[in-house]
Amino acid sequence: MDLKLKIWKQKNPKDKGRFETYNIANISPDCSFLEMIDILNEQLINEGKEPVAFDHDCREGICGMCSLYINGRPHGPDDDITTCQLHMRKFKHGDTITIEPWRAAAFPVVKDLIIERNAFDKILQAGGFVSVNTGGVQDANAILIPHDTAEEAMDAASCIGCGACVAACKNSSAMLFVAAKVSQLAVLPQGKIEAAARVKNMISKMDELGFGGCTNTGACEAECPKSISISHIARMNREFLCANIQD
Amino acid sequence: MSVLNSKSPEGNLAEKWSNYKSSCKLVNPSNKRKLDIIIIGTGLGGASAAAALGELGYNVKVFCYQDSPRRAHSIAAQGGINAAKNYQNDGDSIYRLFYDTIKGGDYRSREASVYRLAEVSNSIIDQCVAQGVPFARDYGGLLDNRSFGGAQVSRTFYARGQTGQQLLLGAYSALNRQIAKGSVEMYYRRDMQDVVVVDGKARGVVVRNLATGKLEKYFGHAVVLATGGYGNVFYLSTNAMGSNGSPVWQAYKRGAQFANPCFTQIHPTCIPVHGDYQSKLTLMSESLRNDGRIWVPKDKSDAEKIRNKQLSPTDLPEEKRDYYLERRYPAFGNLVPRDVASRAAKERCDAGHGVGTGLAVYLDFADAIKRLGKENVEEKYGNLFQMYEKITDENPYNTPMMIYPAVHYTMGGLWVDYNLMTTVPGLYCIGEANFADHGANRLGASALMQGLADGYFVLPYTIGNFLADEIHTKRISIDSKEFVETEKQVNDRINKLMSIKGKQSVDSFHKRLGKIMWEYCGMGRNEEGLKKALDLIPKLRKEFWQDVKIPGTTDEFNPELEKAGRVADFLELGELMVRDALNRKESCGGHFREEMQTEDGEAKRDDENFAYVASWEYKGDNQDPEMYKENLDYEFVKRVQRNYK
Numbered sequence: 001m002d003l004k005l006k007i008w009k010q011k012n013p014k015d016k017g018r019f020e021t022y023n024i025a026n027i028s029p030d031c032s033f034l035e036m037i038d039i040l041n042e043q044l045i046n047e048g049k050e051p052v053a054f055d056h057d058c059r060e061g062i063c064g065m066c067s068l069y070i071n072g073r074p075h076g077p078d079d080d081i082t083t084c085q086l087h088m089r090k091f092k093h094g095d096t097i098t099i100e101p102w103r104a105a106a107f108p109v110v111k112d113l114i115i116e117r118n119a120f121d122k123i124l125q126a127g128g129f130v131s132v133n134t135g136g137v138q139d140a141n142a143i144l145i146p147h148d149t150a151e152e153a154m155d156a157a158s159c160i161g162c163g164a165c166v167a168a169c170k171n172s173s174a175m176l177f178v179a180a181k182v183s184q185l186a187v188l189p190q191g192k193i194e195a196a197a198r199v200k201n202m203i204s205k206m207d208e209l210g211f212g213g214c215t216n217t218g219a220c221e222a223e224c225p226k227s228i229s230i231s232h233i234a235r236m237n238r239e240f241l242c243a244n245i246q247d
Numbered sequence: 248m249s250v251l252n253s254k255s256p257e258g259n260l261a262e263k264w265s266n267y268k269s270s271c272k273l274v275n276p277s278n279k280r281k282l283d284i285i286i287i288g289t290g291l292g293g294a295s296a297a298a299a300l301g302e303l304g305y306n307v308k309v310f311c312y313q314d315s316p317r318r319a320h321s322i323a324a325q326g327g328i329n330a331a332k333n334y335q336n337d338g339d340s341i342y343r344l345f346y347d348t349i350k351g352g353d354y355r356s357r358e359a360s361v362y363r364l365a366e367v368s369n370s371i372i373d374q375c376v377a378q379g380v381p382f383a384r385d386y387g388g389l390l391d392n393r394s395f396g397g398a399q400v401s402r403t404f405y406a407r408g409q410t411g412q413q414l415l416l417g418a419y420s421a422l423n424r425q426i427a428k429g430s431v432e433m434y435y436r437r438d439m440q441d442v443v444v445v446d447g448k449a450r451g452v453v454v455r456n457l458a459t460g461k462l463e464k465y466f467g468h469a470v471v472l473a474t475g476g477y478g479n480v481f482y483l484s485t486n487a488m489g490s491n492g493s494p495v496w497q498a499y500k501r502g503a504q505f506a507n508p509c510f511t512q513i514h515p516t517c518i519p520v521h522g523d524y525q526s527k528l529t530l531m532s533e534s535l536r537n538d539g540r541i542w543v544p545k546d547k548s549d550a551e552k553i554r555n556k557q558l559s560p561t562d563l564p565e566e567k568r569d570y571y572l573e574r575r576y577p578a579f580g581n582l583v584p585r586d587v588a589s590r591a592a593k594e595r596c597d598a599g600h601g602v603g604t605g606l607a608v609y610l611d612f613a614d615a616i617k618r619l620g621k622e623n624v625e626e627k628y629g630n631l632f633q634m635y636e637k638i639t640d641e642n643p644y645n646t647p648m649m650i651y652p653a654v655h656y657t658m659g660g661l662w663v664d665y666n667l668m669t670t671v672p673g674l675y676c677i678g679e680a681n682f683a684d685h686g687a688n689r690l691g692a693s694a695l696m697q698g699l700a701d702g703y704f705v706l707p708y709t710i711g712n713f714l715a716d717e718i719h720t721k722r723i724s725i726d727s728k729e730f731v732e733t734e735k736q737v738n739d740r741i742n743k744l745m746s747i748k749g750k751q752s753v754d755s756f757h758k759r760l761g762k763i764m765w766e767y768c769g770m771g772r773n774e775e776g777l778k779k780a781l782d783l784i785p786k787l788r789k790e791f792w793q794d795v796k797i798p799g800t801t802d803e804f805n806p807e808l809e810k811a812g813r814v815a816d817f818l819e820l821g822e823l824m825v826r827d828a829l830n831r832k833e834s835c836g837g838h839f840r841e842e843m844q845t846e847d848g849e850a851k852r853d854d855e856n857f858a859y860v861a862s863w864e865y866k867g868d869n870q871d872p873e874m875y876k877e878n879l880d881y882e883f884v885k886r887v888q889r890n891y892k
Contacts, residue, residue, distance in 0.1 A: 012803065028522055032638075035524050038754070045752045045807070050798055053806055055314065057487040059527045061634065062412055063318040078637070085637045110458055111804040118435065121315050125427040129420035130379045134299040134703045135370070137377035141334060144388035153381040154406055157413060161317055190379045 001027050001093035005040065007052055008100045010109055017109065019098075029089035033076060034059060034066065036088055037099075054113040061085040061225065064160030067167070068113055069100040074164035074223045082162060082225045102167035105210045106174070117163050119209040120177060126205035127198035128181040130190050149187055156184035158226040165220035165228075171212030176220040178202050179236035180228050186239050196243035203240060251504075251862055251877040254664040255359035260883045261341075264363045267665070268708055272715035279304035282714050283722065285452055285467030287439045287494050289316030291411075291695060292678025293473030294418035295702025301425030303707060305714075308465055309422070310437040310454055312489055312809075317419045320475060320487040321698060324411025325532035325631065327393060327403035328375075328695040330368040335392055339400040341365045346884065348693060351397040351584050352658070352686020353836035353852060354886045355507070355860070357879065359665060364684050367704040368696050372404055374703055378417040382406050393627075394537050395691035397584040397891075403692045408532050408631045414695055418702070437463070438809060439494045440737040442470060442501045442674060445729045449501075449674035453730075453737050457809060460802040462734055464725040468717045469673045469710055472498060473702070476657035476679040478511065480817045480824065481769070482761025484654035485517060485530040491813040492820050495661050495680050499865050503669035504875060506662035506682035506862040508820070509828035512689055512837045513770050514655030515588035518638055519607040528653040529638060531610070532631055533691040536581045538615035538624065539648070541588070543600040543608050545569040550600045560602065560609055560647050571595055579891040586688045586837045586850075587891060589652035593770050594848060596651070603649045611647035652770060656694060658685040658837065659827070662862040662877070666709035667701060670864075673717075675710060677701035682860065687836025741801055744811050749794030753810045756791045760814070760821055763787070768825050773841040777829040784825065788818040823863060823872065830874065833857045854886050 002025045010017030024040050031039070034056050041051035057065040066083040070076035076086040091097065101109050106119040145153075157180070165176035182199050185191025191198070214233060221230045256263040274282065282305050286297050289311040297309045311319060333339040345365035349356060372390070376382065382404050383391040392401040406413040425431040436457040443451035449470040454463050477492030478484040499505045516531045544550040545567050552558035571591055573580045583591075592608050601607055616624050621644060625632070632643045639649070661669045661676040663683055669676050678698040685693065724730070767780035791814070799805040834843040834850035835857070843851045860877040 028524065030521055030640075031524050032526070035526050038526055039524055042752055042754060045796060045798055048798075051807060053804055057313060057318055057489050058320060058323045059488055060323055060529050061637075062323050062409070063313070063320070063487065064315075064322075065313060065318045080633070081637050085634070087637070087640070089640060114804065117314055121317075121423065121426075121433070121435075124420065125423040129424045130377065131424065132374075132377045132421075133302045134295075134374060134421070134707070137373050140332070140372045140376040140382075141389050143376060145384050146388050147384045147386045150381050150384040153379075154383075154413075157381050157406075157416065158409065160322075160412075161315065184381065185379050188379050188381065190377060 001029065001088065001091065003027060003091065004096040006096065006098045007113070009052070009112055012111055013108055027088050029087070031088045032059070032084065033070070033086040033088065034084050052113065053111045055115070056084055059084040062160060064162040067102050067115060067162060069102060069167065071098050074102065074167040075225050080225060080227050082160070102163060104166045104172035106172065107163060107166065117161070120161050120163065122209060123174065123178060123202055123205045124181060127194070127201040130185065131194060143189055145188065153184045153188050156180045156228065156232050159228055160226060162225065164223045164225060166211065168219040168223035169212065170217065170219070171215060173214045174206050174211040175214040175233050175236070176224065176228060176230065178206050179232040182236045182239060183232040186235065195239060196246055199236060199239040199243050249875045251662065251875050252664070253357055253359070253877055254666060255357065256665065260358065260362050263359050264366055271708055271712040274711050274715050274718065276304050278718045280306065282306065282717065283308065283467045284469050284471065284710070285465055286310070286471045286473060287452065288319065288473035288475060289422070290319035290321035290473060290475055290678060291415055291418055291698030292702045293319070294415065294422045295699050296471055296473060296677060296706050297431050298418060298421035298425050299703050299707045300710070301428070301430035304430065307425070307431040308434065308467065309431055310434045310439060312436065312438045312457065314435055316422060316433060316435065317416065319415060320490050321415045321695070322412045323487065324695055325408040325530065326395065326534035327405035327410045327692040328371065328414060329395065329402050329692040330372045330404060330696065331365055331402060332369055332372060334390060335401045337400045339402050343400065344368060344402065347398050348684065348690060349686070349884055350889060351690040352688050353850070353889060354686065354854070354858070354881070354884070355835055355879065356684055356686030358881055358883055360683050363705065364697060364700050367700045370704055371696060371699045375414055375417050378420060380406065380413045380417040393534055394582060396533055396536065396582045396588065397690040405534065408534065408628060411695060414699065418699070439474070439497070441497045441733050443730050443733045444501050444671060445723055445727070448672045450723055451725065451730060453734050458804055460805060462737060464730045464734055466723050466725055468714060468720060469675060471675040471677060471706065472661065472680050473677045474680045476660070477817070477820055478654045478657050480760065480821045481654040481764045482757050483520065483525065483528050485514060485528050488527060491816070493813050493816045495676070496816040496820050498661060498669065498671065498674060501671060502865070503671045503674055503676070504662040504862040504864050505659070505823060506860050507659040507827065508824045508863065509768065509831060509838055510658035510687050510836065511654060512585055512656040512658060513589045513652045515585055515592055515652050516610060516650045517653035518635065519603055519649055519651040521604070529634065530653070530655060531635060531648065531650060533585070535610060535628060535631065538619070538627070539581065539610040539612050540570055540614060541572050541581055541608055541610055542568045542570045543595045543602065547599045550602060553602050554605060569600070576891045583891045584688055584690060589770060590839060592652055607649040607651045609647040610650045612643060613647070616644065656689055658682065658687060658689055662860065666712060667706055668709070668713065673713065675706065677706055687838055741808070741812070744795070744808065744815065745797055745801055747792065747795050747797070749796045751794050752796055753807055753814050756787065756795060757810070757814045757817070759787055760784070760818055764821050764824070768828050771839050771841050772828050774829065777825050780825045781822065781829070784818065784822045791815065791818055826872070827861055827863065830861060831857055852888070
């Protein structure tokens with residue numbers, strides 16, 4: 001298939017940035033979206049032009065490094081996948097595809113389609129852990145965890161930290177990301193001990209870093225490549241309320 | 248030829264590590280604060296080491312090339328992690344895990360190191376559970392296990408098909424805790440360029456800040472490389488796009504020996520190649536072989552009809568299918584080790600029984616769905632099935648998956664002694680980056696075990712043994728001669744790459760190298776082909792240095808320049824792999840020399856001549872490397888022909 005691509009180009013964080021238009025031909029429907037950009041870049045290099053910079057690594061939907069708004073949707077038109085898992089069979093001959101970096105105050109653009117998501121690390125550093133040192137812990141089977149609780153924790157723990165929730169949210173809120181970690185550790189006995197301090201510290205760090213508030217529109221859940229449920233946000237709100245009442 | 252000393256402690260197998268721990272040197276807490284440790288890489292090895300060393304009180308600096316430490320490729324490991332807990336009461340023990348690992352590695356690993364790995368495996372599970380890793384549980388609340396290749400017991404702990412992710416997020420959370428406390432400093436988007444050696448000891452690194460393009464220098468009393476494997480030398484592999492061999496290769500050029508470079512693992516269950524534009528291959532977890540059955544059509548004519556889409560695999564009656572692993576290896580069936588399963592798939596496809604493009608076999612879940620119900624299969628493998636469907640547009644609940652072997656893991660790596668120290672004092676290497684524990688073939692679910700064993704439970708002891716003698720070493724200025732000189736060399740090389748201004752892209756060279764490696768140093772190797780590769784690779788390297796085209800400049804975010812540096816190193820590393828494969832005139836594990844096979848096509852080992860680790864020392868750019876040997880004199884295990892029948 002032949003396509004027209006409108007891609008955001010921005011030399012560095014200070015540059016204003018603009019859309020550039022490229023044409024690309026003979027793309028196989030079995031080609032992945034990022035392979036399509038590889039082909040474009042090969043073409044640009046051969047023409048002596050600057051290739052498009054984008055973030056990617058594992059290319060199997062688990063590292064969370066790829067991003068992109070594709071025609072306005074984080075991770076593109078398919079559901080429950082990351083950009084690297086998107087295949088060109090979701091597009092048709094003659095389509096125009098608009099590709100942009102994610103826009104959020106806490107995710108500044110570094111170059112072209114590459115953004116900085118260091119703010120997520122900082123939120124987790126504020127409390128997204130269980131305080132145990134290496135060694136000196138009890139036997140793994142000494143902590144009994146009901147099957148369903150382990151599954152629930154696993155649902156929340158599936159978050160890949162890509163930031164699609166922030167990109168999808170009109171307020172650029174990180175509530176789903178934060179809630180996934182708070183929820184995972186709040187349902188498990190290992191995490192309960194520090195639950196109150198954790199939720200307060202992580203939420204205050206999230207606010208400090210410039211993420212917006214949650215207005216329950218559910219856009220984050222709709223675009224999350226790992227289908228993480230907004231019920232985790234409800235749990236986090238309860239945890240937060242209880243923690244503050246305890247004070 | 249010189250012989251290497253592994254420094255394995257004396258004594259009985261089961262006592263070696265305890266003896267070591269009770270007699271190694273210690274560093275007192277106030278001195279730990281004065282000691283700096285550099286760690287490159289934040290996968291399971293790097294993140295766990297950084298967390299554990301930070302907790303002990305050392306000053307740790309950690310570097311990764313991604314935008315966050317959580318992106319490291321350990322995250323993509325799917326199936327599970329082994330441990331000798333024997334929670335299933337099915338006969339497991341530390342000795343059995345040790346024995347399976349030695350046997351799985353085709354008797355080419357070091358007894359003492361592998362025993363230690365099996366010994367600490369149980370602590371890893373305890374540690375991860377304490378961190379809140381949501382391993383699968385049964386209905387009584389206890390931990391669940393599954394089976395993996397090369398074992399007859401169920402000892403693999405798992406978190407759906409995302410075990411690597413959950414373990415890495417556990418290590419990352421421990422790392423985050425130390426970053427918050429200030430004991431670990433995290434540097435992201437940094438690509439290591441070189442090791443700085445001062446008076447014979449590793450004392451720092453030069454890294455490139457990928458976002459700004461600037462070179463930066465950092466001092467450490469010791470340097471730890473946790474940089475993963477070099478499977479991307481093949482271009483197409485299951486590794487992440489950024490996974491590379493450059494840090495270990497630069498260390499090699501600074502004097503660290505490279506052991507068994509030709510030992511590469513080709514994983515049997517990957518989604519087959521489908522086009523020239525393809526950038527990577529996707530693994531389908533080995534855990535699928537617990538319930539999936541592998542087959543090809545018995546008759547070539549049926550295979551042809553299926554390839555031409557005149558026949559659907561689901562319509563082929565049972566008696567016309569060849570479940571070749573169950574037929575050839577009745578004792579282990581579909582759960583034979585990876586090297587055996589991969590070769591068997593290649594053999595069937597080469598004989599004309601392949602499906603899809605001809606280079607694929609079926610992995611069928613119809614029986615499992617009948618036996619367990621679709622819901623149970625979905626709970627166990629749901630995310631893998633979804634991943635498969637998104638890539639291939641076929642639904643594995645209705646039609647069998649197609650799979651083919653692909654490059655997955657490298658058992659070779661920097662040579663390390665029992666302390667995990669390379670041949671450069673103060674330079675450590677952990678996880679996949681070293682050669683240590685898997686011999687000629689790694690068993691499934693053992694990579695995660697090794698990464699975390701090295702980082703949480705081995706390195707914190709062994710590095711202390713070295714650092715105890717460094718408490719009087721003052722921090723060395725990064726403006727000192729050695730730092731400045733190393734930085735200049737890195738800078739010169741980058742400028743040289745940029746000044747070529749040729750006609751061909753970096754990727755085009757990488758693809759050509761990959762084809763040479765896969766053709767001549769892949770699943771089957773022979774003398775003629777290896778010699779051919781030894782002729783082709785230097786020519787390709789020469790062409791690269793004359794005609795590569797790198798757009799942009801050095802002082803900006805320049806992904807093409809990053810790739811160029813990595814491919815330049817792969818073009819040298821690939822040659823060493825071929826040289827090593829040529830030297831090893833035996834078949835063992837993942838290294839299959841076609842001249843050396845039994846009558847029924849199994850690998851034929853030669854213990855008389857090759858029961859050693861081949862460790863290569865760099866001698867200069869235009870000189871042949873020198874081979875050292877570490878003799879694998881087994882004290883406790885009797886070598887036998889591997890038999891999975």
